[in-house]
Amino acid sequence: MMTTRELIIQNEQGFHVRPAQLFVDKASEFESAVKVRNASGEEADAKSMLELMTLGLAKGASITIEAEGPDEKQAVEALAELIESKFGEA
Known part of the structure; x- marks a missing residue:
């Protein structure tokens, strides 16, 4: 079984260094393997800052x-909340 969720990056700067680090830190709290896929199908390990940055995720x-x-359900939920909170950016 796998849990998936589609989301839109909402913070102004997109996935720059600080949100990517918060995302990696949060993903690393979970045992499950977590991946992020962009619209063109490129995939990154959610626990790898470098891989996430290569996806070039803008607002x-x-x-x-x-x-x-x-x-897996808790991991997806926690990461979705982080994105929906715009990583705490105003």
């Missing part, structure tokens, strides 16, 4: 978060 970008493992 308005559509992404899919995919998690597989014992706490």
Whole structure:
């Protein structure tokens, strides 16, 4: 079984260094394998800052978060909340 969720990047600067670091930190709290896929199908490990940065996610970008493992639902939920909170940016 796998849990997935589609989201839109809403913060002004998109996935720059600070949000990417927050995302990696949050993803790393979970046992499940977590991946992020952009609209063109490129995939990155959500626990790898470098891989996430290569996706070039700007404001308005559509992404899919995919998690597989014992706490996949919690992982997807927590990461979705982080994105929907715009990473705490005003």
